Amino acid sequence: MADELTPETPEEEQPQKKHKQRKNGLYPGVSDELAENMRTGWADTELHGLEPIAQAAHTAARRAALSARFPGDRLVVPAGRLKTRSNDTEYPFRASTEYAYLTGDQSENGVLVLEPSGGTGHTATIYLLPRSDRENGEFWLSGQGELWVGRRHSLAEAEQLLGIPASDVRKLADELAEAEGPVRGVRGHDPVIEAALTDKVTKERDEELRVYLSEARAVKDEFEIGELQKAVDSTVRGFEDVVKVLDKAEATSERYIEGTFFLRARVEGNDVGYGSICAAGPHACTLHWVRNDGDVRSGDLLLLDAGVETHSLYTADVTRTLPINGTYTDIQRKIYDAVYESQEAGIAAVKPGAKFRDFHDASQHVLAEKLVEWGLLEGPVERVLELGLQRRWTLHGTGHMLGMDVHDCAAARTEAYVDGTLEPGVCLTVEPGLYFQADDLTVPEEYRGIGVRIEDDILVTEDGNRNLSDGLPRASADVEAWMARLKG
Numbered sequence: 001m002a003d004e005l006t007p008e009t010p011e012e013e014q015p016q017k018k019h020k021q022r023k024n025g026l027y028p029g030v031s032d033e034l035a036e037n038m039r040t041g042w043a044d045t046e047l048h049g050l051e052p053i054a055q056a057a058h059t060a061a062r063r064a065a066l067s068a069r070f071p072g073d074r075l076v077v078p079a080g081r082l083k084t085r086s087n088d089t090e091y092p093f094r095a096s097t098e099y100a101y102l103t104g105d106q107s108e109n110g111v112l113v114l115e116p117s118g119g120t121g122h123t124a125t126i127y128l129l130p131r132s133d134r135e136n137g138e139f140w141l142s143g144q145g146e147l148w149v150g151r152r153h154s155l156a157e158a159e160q161l162l163g164i165p166a167s168d169v170r171k172l173a174d175e176l177a178e179a180e181g182p183v184r185g186v187r188g189h190d191p192v193i194e195a196a197l198t199d200k201v202t203k204e205r206d207e208e209l210r211v212y213l214s215e216a217r218a219v220k221d222e223f224e225i226g227e228l229q230k231a232v233d234s235t236v237r238g239f240e241d242v243v244k245v246l247d248k249a250e251a252t253s254e255r256y257i258e259g260t261f262f263l264r265a266r267v268e269g270n271d272v273g274y275g276s277i278c279a280a281g282p283h284a285c286t287l288h289w290v291r292n293d294g295d296v297r298s299g300d301l302l303l304l305d306a307g308v309e310t311h312s313l314y315t316a317d318v319t320r321t322l323p324i325n326g327t328y329t330d331i332q333r334k335i336y337d338a339v340y341e342s343q344e345a346g347i348a349a350v351k352p353g354a355k356f357r358d359f360h361d362a363s364q365h366v367l368a369e370k371l372v373e374w375g376l377l378e379g380p381v382e383r384v385l386e387l388g389l390q391r392r393w394t395l396h397g398t399g400h401m402l403g404m405d406v407h408d409c410a411a412a413r414t415e416a417y418v419d420g421t422l423e424p425g426v427c428l429t430v431e432p433g434l435y436f437q438a439d440d441l442t443v444p445e446e447y448r449g450i451g452v453r454i455e456d457d458i459l460v461t462e463d464g465n466r467n468l469s470d471g472l473p474r475a476s477a478d479v480e481a482w483m484a485r486l487k488g
Contacts, residue, residue, distance in 0.1 A: 030137075039137070042134060050160040050161050051161075053161050053162065058221050059104045059163075063124055066212070066216070067120075067122040071119070073184050074113065074183045075112075076112075077096075077099050077111065077112040077186045077213075078110070078186060078190035078193050079096055079105070079189065080190055081109055081190055081191075093106075093108045096186065097405050099111075101213065104312070105128070105162055107128055110126060110127065112125075113125050113176075124164050125167055126165070127168070129169055130155050173196040174196070176200075177196045179200070183205075185197050185206055186210055187203075207411075214409045214410060217408055218401060218409050218416070219426055224403065225459060227312050227314035228403070229468055231273070231315055231316035233471065234310075235318050236471040237268070238264035239472055240486055241263070243322065244486050245257075246296070250324070254280055255292050255293060257278040258276050261278070261304075261306050269310045269311060270312075271309045273315025276305070277290055277306065278304055280295065280296045280297065280303075282438040282448075283303075283451075284450070284451030285435040285449065285450075285451035287395060298324055299324065301321050301323060301324065301451070304320055304321075305318070314403060315405070317406050317455065317457060319454060320472060321339075321451070321452045323480070326483045328476055331446045332450060332452075343454045343456070346399070347359070347465065351463075351464045352460055356418055357419070359399060360399065364385060376393070376442070393434050393436060394432065394435075395433065396433065399429040400428060423460060425459075429455050430456055431453055431454065432454065433452055433453035434450075435450075435453075456468070457469045
C-alpha cells in the first residue's frame with residue numbers, strides 16, 4: 001500500500017536544496033516549483049446531463065413524508081464519517097441507513113438537512129464534500145484527496161443524480177451552530193455535526209425522529225422490493241458457488257466457504273449484508289458463528305447463513321443447512337425435516353392482516369410437538385409453549401424485518417413491530433431452528449453437535465406471501481438432488 005506524500009528523511013536531515021521550500025504547504029519538502037506544476041495542466045472532467053438515480057422519485061416521496069411528520073422542525077440526517085481500522089487505515093465506508101434511505105447517496109461526510117419553509121413544508125439540501133481543490137493542493141496532498149481515493153461527484157453532478165440541491169458540507173457545522181428554531185437529528189454517525197447541535201436538540205426529540213425513520217421502512221416500495229429480489233438472486237448464486245467447492249473447503253476450512261460467497265457478493269453487489277456464518281459441524285449450534293476458522297468434514301452439516309448486499313444497500317438474509325458430503329444421515333434428516341415442517345407452518349402464517357407474531361407461534365408449535373414426540377420434553381405441547389421449555393433448543397425468534405439493515409426497523413416501537421399487523425410490502429425472514437449443543441447431556445448422544453436452521457426472505461403480498469428465495473431448495477430430498485447436480 002502506497003504511503004502518503006512525505007519526505008524520505010526528516011526535513012532537518014535533508015541536504016541543502018537550491019530550490020525554495022514552500023512555507024505554507026501541508027507537508028514539508030514540497031517545493032514551490034512542484035506545487036505550481038501540480039496546480040495546472042488538468043483536463044475539465046465535469047459531467048453533464050446525468051440521469052437521476054433509479055430511486056430518486058422514491059427518495060423524494062420519503063422526504064415529503066418525513067417533512068409532513070415533523071412540520072416546523074429542522075431535520076438533520078448525517079451519513080457518517082470514516083472510522084479508523086488501525087493506525088492510518090480506515091474501514092470501508094457504509095453510509096447510515098437513514099441517510100441512504102432518504103437520499104440514495106452513500107458519500108462519507110454527507111448530511112441531509114430539511115429546513116422549515118413556509119407553513120408545514122421543508123426545503124431539502126444535501127451537504128457534501130465538493131471535488132478536491134487543485135489550487136491549494138488538497139487533491140494530492142491530503143490523504144482523502146482524489147488522487148489517493150478517487151474522484152467524487154461535484155456538487156452540480158450530485159444535484160443532477162439525487163434531485164436535491166447540494167452545498168459544501170465543510171460550512172455546515174458553523175451554519176447549524178448559528179441556526180435558531182427546533183431541531184431534530186439522527187445521532188451516532190457524525191460527532192462534528194452532533195457537537196454543532198449540542199444545545200439545540202434533546203434525546204427525546206431525536207429518538208422520535210429515529211423511531212419514525214425506522215417504522216417508515218417497514219413497508220417497501222416497488223424499488224425496494226426489486227432491490228431485495230436482486231440481493232436474494234445473487235445470494236442464491238453464492239450458495240450454488242459454495243456447493244461446487246465444498247471439496248476444496250474440506251481441504252482448508254470454513255474460510256474457504258466464506259471467501260467463495262464473498263466473491264459473489266463483491267462481483268454482483270456492494271458487499272455482504274452482515275458477517276457470513278459458515279458453520280460446519282458443531283459450530284452450527286453457535287448462532288452467530290462468524291470466526292469461520294473451523295474444519296469442514298464429510299458427514300457433518302454446514303449451516304450457511306449469508307446474504308448479498310446490493311449496490312443500493314438492500315440485503316438478503318438466507319440460511320440453508322447442507323450435508324457436506326451431499327447426503328443427510330438418518331438423525332440429521334430427522335432434525336432437518338422437523339425444522340422444515342416448522343418453517344412451512346411459519347411461512348403459511350405470513351399474510352396481510354396476520355399478527356407479526358403469528359408466524360413465530362406457528363413455527364414454535366411444530367418444534368414443540370417434535371420435542372415432545374421425541375421424548376426430550378414432557379407434554380402436553382401447550383404446557384411446553386406456556387413455559388417456553390422448547391427454547392433450550394430453539395433459542396431464537398423465528399424472524400425479523402428485512403431491508404437496508406439485515407435486522408431492519410430495529411428502532412420501531414413494539415406496538416408497530418412485534419405486536420403489529422402485517423400488510424402488503426412488508427418483507428421479513430422466517431427462520432426456525434433446532435440446536436443441540438455438543439455438551440448437552442439432556443439429549444441422546446446422536447443429537448449432540450447438530451444444528452439446523454432454514455431461513456427464507458418472505459414478502460407479504462395482497463393475497464398472501466411470496467418467497468423471494470425460493471430459488472434455493474428447502475425439502476431435504478430436494479437439497480440432496482440440487483447438490484448432486486451442482487457437484488456434477
